[in-house]
Amino acid sequence: MLREGNDPYWKSKAQGYVKKRSRQGSLFSQKALADIEKGAKQWQESVLGPWTRSAGEAAESQTASGIPTKKLYTPADLEDAEYADQGFPGVHPYLRGIYPDMYGGRLWTMRMFSGFGTPEDTNARLKLLLEHGETGLSIAFDMPTLYGFDCDHKRAHGEVGRCGVNVSSLKDMEVIFDGIPLDKVSTSMTINAPAAVLTCMYAGVARKKGVRIERLRGTVQADMLKEYIAQKEWVYPPEAHLRLVRDLMLFSTRKMPLWNYISISGYHIREAGSSATQELAFTLADGFGYVELGLEAGLKVDEFAPRLSFFFNSTMDFFEEIAKFRAARRIWATVLREKYGAKDPRSLLMRFHTQTSGASLTWQQPLNNVVRTALEALAAVLGGTQSLHTNSFDEAWALPTEKAVEVALRTQQIIAEETGAPRVIDPLGGSYYVEWLTEQLEEEAYKYFDRIDAAGGILRGIKTGYLQREIAENSYRLSRRVEEGKDGVVGVNKYALQEKKPIDTLKVDFKVQRSQVRRLKQVKQERDEGKVRDALARVQKAYESEAANSIYPMLDAVAAYATLGEIVGVGRQVWGEWKEPALL
């Protein structure tokens, strides 16, 4: 499963980048470049030099991911740039944006992730967000759901409804989506290990409402590679989860054509402590992994690549984040075309969702987090995101209150309505610094692809802990830099104050667990046990046969009110559980 390294393509890309291109197709004439280089040198020596000597020498200067920076960028830093590599929006290589008119035709989707307490609580929050003008739903689940345990399981004790909504059976999904028109909304569900079960449940709710599953629009995250790399919400060993991803991929391609059955996520890779370059490289490497998975399953690249979508983080190094989004688009389009032979332009478009960084929020002086989120959101918009979640300022303290969520949504609306940022496509395109940094990140990413390949490919890189250790290393570096005062964080190591309980936070009731357990008990009393047993036996048979598609029996099992824990439990029997390699 998935390639085991030694791919000459990555070697040649990594080396090709190191080798300087000729200046033949350069944006700038040879003479102009020579003049600018001379001018920059003169400026450095006779203007900047004396100035900085009198002002005191500045500290070392680098981006958050450690790329050394200069004080000033000029066309001389883009000496080998060709305009064909930048191009136009909606046209290969999509650096400047994936759609011809970008936000001119339609703004990004303001998609706020929510979910807590009982299914009733979440249903009310979703309805409130729809009333406030939000255009897409996004649901957070609690930890038992994410790990595939029912609310009455021993491991679920104390965790039901704590950081998302609990779903133990189809009944809970029916309550969450009560009164919400599934043919009109698009729903994103942040679920990975049990993504196939939740997709089956969503389809089950739609069937009960009389909505054809062909019309369902939405996303499940289902990106298991990044679970092993960063978020660490797995159940089975990687091969078993990848097989379920494959089943979902095949099923969705044929039966739910508007369903994004995977959201290839850099978000968690970044939150786990990686740099922008690692987020870029590991996420795209995962993306190429899923392309290989689809090809191995017998699909043609253009049959499924248009449905692959991405999910990135946006954090505080403003220009580096913008460059990262731009580089990601160009790499994806280039590799899909060159390496995987994609012909359909839709296969080349990197559509992505962005969430502002939770890890950048501080517990100290929490109102400052409104400002951090606004800057991160602006970077995502300038980077050309298709949808955006903005975090609430109180999230280093607890789950957000309604008031804090409203401010976060308003932050996006202010960017959309008041700043003029959406007016011009890729407004930072052509900035000497941003174009230079875009190329730097791209080069670093290609070098990483080659290193991952040399380490045996993405699956091996996960199983040996190589990728996890790379992140842990960077995360420690970042912590040390803050500790040593090399990176300033306001309220933490700069302008710190002693405060007493600066904000009020949301309290989640412990009654949730009791009411969920009660509902589950009732579901089990009312269902047809014989039907459940048959359905689960068919799920088991499908799991045991590598060639079968397990989604069909899972749909039946869900409809018979087999619980999440029962269905995931079948897999625990067949495949066992995963234990991570030692990282320390």
Place this chain on the structure above:
Amino acid sequence: MAKPGLDGHDRGILVLARAFRDAGMEVIYSGLLPSPEEVAQMAIDEDVDVVALSLLNGAHMTAFPRVKKLLEKRGGGDIVVVGGGIIPEEDKPRLQKLGITGLFGPGSSLEDIVEHVRGRVKKERRGEKRHA
């Protein structure tokens, strides 16, 4: 060091493990997803001085006290228990009353955390001498 629950947020605990090592302590990390029972048993088997718990999933009010209680039940009542993660202010007094201290949130300095653990172990050992 352990995350006694369904919680994969291991950035903080991995950073702290290195910080404790750099401060000269011996660190045993449980790996992800142990139950409170497994954490308590491991602590007793390994004869540790301190159990450091981290949760960012909202389950600290059940999981932290459970580890503490199990330690006491199994003869590890002298093991110092500290914690951290996303711990709302109003939860802290109850945990502190149980003897679970620190309760550091995001943005805490590594040095403060290391000092806190050192301080508690010193106090525990002084208490031991008095009793002896």
